[in-house]
Amino acid sequence: MRAVDIIVNKRDKKELSREEIRFFVRGIATGRIPDYQMAAWAMAVLLNGMTPQETTDLTLAIAQSGKVLDMHDVVDIAVDKHSTGGVGDKTSIAVLPIVAACGVPVGKMSGRGLGFSGGTLDKLESIPGYRSDLTTEEFEKQLKEIGIVLCGQSKDLAPADGKLYALRDVTGTVQSIPLIASSVMSKKIAAGAHAVVLDVKVGLGAFMETLEDARELADLMVTIGKLAGRKVVALLSDMNQPLGNAVGNALEVREAIDTLHGGGPGDFREHCLHVSAHMLVLGEKAKDLAEGHTLAEAAIEDGTAFEKFRTLIKAQGGDVTYVDNPEKLPTAKYIEKVKSPKEGYIDQVQARTVGLAAVELGAGRAKKGDSIDHAVGFVIFQQVGNKTKKGDPLFEIHANDKKLIDPAREAILSAHSWNENPVPAYPLFYN
Numbered sequence: 448m449r450a451v452d453i454i455v456n457k458r459d460k461k462e463l464s465r466e467e468i469r470f471f472v473r474g475i476a477t478g479r480i481p482d483y484q485m486a487a488w489a490m491a492v493l494l495n496g497m498t499p500q501e502t503t504d505l506t507l508a509i510a511q512s513g514k515v516l517d518m519h520d521v522v523d524i525a526v527d528k529h530s531t532g533g534v535g536d537k538t539s540i541a542v543l544p545i546v547a548a549c550g551v552p553v554g555k556m557s558g559r560g561l562g563f564s565g566g567t568l569d570k571l572e573s574i575p576g577y578r579s580d581l582t583t584e585e586f587e588k589q590l591k592e593i594g595i596v597l598c599g600q601s602k603d604l605a606p607a608d609g610k611l612y613a614l615r616d617v618t619g620t621v622q623s624i625p626l627i628a629s630s631v632m633s634k635k636i637a638a639g640a641h642a643v644v645l646d647v648k649v650g651l652g653a654f655m656e657t658l659e660d661a662r663e664l665a666d667l668m669v670t671i672g673k674l675a676g677r678k679v680v681a682l683l684s685d686m687n688q689p690l691g692n693a694v695g696n697a698l699e700v701r702e703a704i705d706t707l708h709g710g711g712p713g714d715f716r717e718h719c720l721h722v723s724a725h726m727l728v729l730g731e732k733a734k735d736l737a738e739g740h741t742l743a744e745a746a747i748e749d750g751t752a753f754e755k756f757r758t759l760i761k762a763q764g765g766d767v768t769y770v771d772n773p774e775k776l777p778t779a780k781y782i783e784k785v786k787s788p789k790e791g792y793i794d795q796v797q798a799r800t801v802g803l804a805a806v807e808l809g810a811g812r813a814k815k816g817d818s819i820d821h822a823v824g825f826v827i828f829q830q831v832g833n834k835t836k837k838g839d840p841l842f843e844i845h846a847n848d849k850k851l852i853d854p855a856r857e858a859i860l861s862a863h864s865w866n867e868n869p870v871p872a873y874p875l876f877y878n
Contacts, residue, residue: 450480450488457491465504472505476512476607482614489611489620497625499667505625506671509633512607514583516639521591522552526730527640528722529555529631531664532564534652534802535689535827539567539597540703541711541719542726544756547595548746549723551730554590556600556638558612559812564621564654564802568599569811573697573776573821577765586638595759605637616812622654624664632671642678642729645669646722649877650687652798658683658877680725683877684718688796688831691715695810695824695845697776704773707753714830718875720744777822779845785856787835791865796827804858808846823847825859832872835865 448470456463463471471488474480497505518525526546530536543553557579559566568579579599581589589596600609608630615621615630635643647655647665655661665681672679691712693702705711706719724739733739746752761767769775805811809820826843829835841863844855 450474450484454484454488454491457488457495460495462498463501463504468501468504469508472508472512472607475610485611485614486618486620489615489618489623489626492625493620493623499670502625502628502667503671503674506629506632506636507675509605509607509611509629510636513603513605513637514601515637516583516587516604518554518587518590518639518641521587521639522594524641524730525552525554525590525639526642526644526726527553527555527635527638528644528646528726529635530646531627531631531648531654533648533686533690534564534798534805535691535694535699535715536564536648536686537567537570537691537693537699537703537715538646538719538722540570540700540756541706541715541752542722543595543597544707544759545719545723545743545746545752546726546730547593547759548751548755549727549732549742550594551727551732552590552594553726554586554596554638554640556586556598556604556634558600564811567597569819569821570696570699571597571765572819573700574760574765574769577760578763581763589762593758593762595755597759598763600634605633608633624655624660624667627654628664628667628671632668632675635672635677636675640677642726643672643680644722644725644729645679645681647681647683648686649683650685650798650873652689652802653686661877678729680729682722682725685873685875685877686798687873688798689801689827690718692826692828693824694801694805694827695808696819696821697778698824698826698845701773701776704753704756704770707747707756709747714875721876779822779847781844781846781849781852783844783846783852783856785841785844785860787829787837787839787841788860789865790835790837791867792870793829793831793833793835793863794866794870795862795864796829796831797862800858800862801825801827804855804862807858808844808851808855809848820847825855827859829863830872832870834869
């Protein structure tokens with residue numbers, strides 16, 4: 448069997464056999480298949496798709512390319528969440544401590560930024576000393592001892608995914624539904640989660656721009672999870688505009704900390720409470736979503752969610768003084784507040800434009816191996832449906848290179864549009 452033949456078969460829209468998929472995945476994991484062949488295959492998958500059976504076979508092959516953990520030996524039930532990525536999506540940073548504070552163990556292996564979408568690990572590494580590279584043994588030990596882990600993908604878990612994940616970011620293949628589904632679910636299966644809440648983003652700032660595509664992805668991941676014996680729930684959430692106000696690594700960490708203290712933007716707070724409620728139901732801590740929502744709110748109000756976040760950061764080597772005093776987090780050299788140029792109702796804050804502009808500032812990666820500037824990004828003050836007067840605060844630019852301020856301002860202004868008539872707000876979640 449040769450890698451090139453498998454690439455050609457997928458190029459020619461043929462269904463790959465389980466043996467072909469396993470051969471290719473083993474080649475990725477062992478390094479026998481080079482980047483250029485992985486890239487060619489990923490592009491063929493993006494263009495021609497995969498059948499549900501192919502995608503399931505791919506998911507299991509990736510999961511089995513390394514260790515597959517059994518968390519029954521560690522905790523009674525381990526719940527995980529995954530977002531398909533968006534702009535300003537710092538949900539895991541707030542949700543995991545909330546759920547863990549309610550007594551449901553949460554072990555999450557997260558990812559880095561993909562394209563215009565920020566990565567949870569990049570955000571948390573704004574905190575000096577925070578270790579994302581835990582071993583499998585450290586992952587299990589920390590989950591058992593403190594009930595919360597948020598780290599990078601262990602090298603011995605789904606190693607084929609780690610290589611393919613990094614390559615997708617720089618080859619224009621992030622949006623492939625089979626590659627997204629197999630990447631997400633292979634990690635969940637390998638990491639031993641018993642139950643998973645999937646937060647599937649929909650809209651202009653998501654990889655799935657239409658409800659139809661988002662539902663297809665959600666249904667596929669739920670099917671894969673069930674076949675693997677996991678309890679899986681998929682939510683469809685809006686990503687036409689940034690979630691919350693902050694876009695950028697340290698800026699988003701500050702906003703998540705503010706939310707854990709009972710503040711934060713209303714849309715982000717409610718989003719976190721809803722996701723937490725679903726996780727608490729799956730974790731058998733709440734009988735229904737209403738009770739889950741109440742428990743999550745209580746964890747914020749009594750301070751236990753924030754304390755659990757401090758425990759997490761300390762356990763993984765982070766300097767908790769940056770959590771206790773978020774003003775110590777990286778700060779940009781230049782901060783410019785931009786005012787609304789007109790009066791009217793905001794009818795668009797184009798999330799993808801904002802995300803791409805953040806990458807240009809250095810908050811994300813334009814190519815594999817790029818470094819991240821944790822300080823830069825934007826604070827978006829208005830949301831769709833808000834009425835603004837000329838001169839009202841519209842957004843804030845946080846930059847470390849003066850030459851980048853003018854193009855950033857133009858980009859974010861272009862992301863906004865106004866209507867003279869009232870505009871309905873976007874829903875947080877879709878049915």
